[in-house]
Amino acid sequence: MKMSSSRGLILYHALPSSYSQKVVLALKYLNLTYESRLVNLFDGEQLEPWFLDLNPKGEVPTLKDGDLVLTDSADIIQHLNDRYDTRRSDEKLIPNPVTPVGRSVAEVNQLICSVKTFVLTFGAAFHPQHTENSTLSDEESKGRRAFVDKMTECIREKLAVAKPPYKESYTYKLTKISTGGALLKDENVFLAELKSTREVLERIEDHLSRSQGKWIFFDHLTLADISLAVLLYRIKKLGLQHHFWAEGSLPNVASYLDRVLKDPTVAESLS
Numbered sequence: 001m002k003m004s005s006s007r008g009l010i011l012y013h014a015l016p017s018s019y020s021q022k023v024v025l026a027l028k029y030l031n032l033t034y035e036s037r038l039v040n041l042f043d044g045e046q047l048e049p050w051f052l053d054l055n056p057k058g059e060v061p062t063l064k065d066g067d068l069v070l071t072d073s074a075d076i077i078q079h080l081n082d083r084y085d086t087r088r089s090d091e092k093l094i095p096n097p098v099t100p101v102g103r104s105v106a107e108v109n110q111l112i113c114s115v116k117t118f119v120l121t122f123g124a125a126f127h128p129q130h131t132e133n134s135t136l137s138d139e140e141s142k143g144r145r146a147f148v149d150k151m152t153e154c155i156r157e158k159l160a161v162a163k164p165p166y167k168e169s170y171t172y173k174l175t176k177i178s179t180g181g182a183l184l185k186d187e188n189v190f191l192a193e194l195k196s197t198r199e200v201l202e203r204i205e206d207h208l209s210r211s212q213g214k215w216i217f218f219d220h221l222t223l224a225d226i227s228l229a230v231l232l233y234r235i236k237k238l239g240l241q242h243h244f245w246a247e248g249s250l251p252n253v254a255s256y257l258d259r260v261l262k263d264p265t266v267a268e269s270l271s
């Protein structure tokens with residue numbers, strides 16, 4: 001696939017971050033070259049002033065395209081689509097949303113993105129009794145279990161001596177982690193998310209059962225496929241697949257994952 005050429009794309013990302021994985025998959029699928037700068041979230045590198053200068057929310061992924069800095073995965077993929085995907089509108093990663101195809105891609109993508117991947121991810125780390133055959137490394141599991149407490153302490157320390165504009169960033173992050181952190185450890189929140197994920201995947205099963213192509217809509221990938229491939233891969237890696245597609249249930253979801261994992265671009269983008 002020929003794309004307009006990219007100059008000076010720099011991606012700040014983390015390998016265990018599903019939002020980062022979506023952007024990596026979009027970049028690789030569009031054949032765009034980029035400089036990869038890994039940010040170690042478990043060590044709190046996202047809290048360092050050099051990174052907050054780029055993204056005051058202290059989150060990955062963050063993309064620099066020349067002077068433009070984008071700090072949200074959805075905005076980044078939209079930008080890559082608009083600027084670099086030179087194919088016809090209906091063949092693009094994000095087809096024009098006012099067309100019927102574009103509307104369907106946007107709706108299915110929104111449905112998939114309604115799954116709170118971070119709740120599943122932290123839930124699996126805190127409640128491993130609900131997982132089977134997880135392929136997470138020990139380092140990743142331990143890193144996630146320690147994350148909330150370690151980050152809370154680290155942000156408090158930095159906030160105590162911070163000057164503007166970092167003070168605002170640390171205050172934002174402390175509020176976010178204080179309100180969200182306890183929920184990530186709560187087993188009932190995790191179980192409720194497993195249930196709503198099941199409902200989402202049942203609706204995806206229905207879409208896939210009507211699909212003719214390799215991907216959800218076509219023989220080429222769209223934004224909805226990026227979201228689905230990353231989500232299903234994460235579920236499998238966490239060892240949660242038996243809640244969804246074990247023993248013949250959701251067969252189209254199961255075969256979609258098998259199929260897309262054989263795609264070299266997908267395999268290269270996920271970790």
Ligand SMILES: N[C@@H](CCC(=O)N[C@@H](CS)C(=O)NCC(=O)O)C(=O)O
Nearest residue numbers: 017018019058059060061072073074
């Ligand atoms: N809305 C953002 C969310 C990004 C996000 O939550 N990233 C997580 C990693 S998956 C992060 O950077 N966490 C570090 C932190 O909050 O300190 C996007 O879609 O890019």
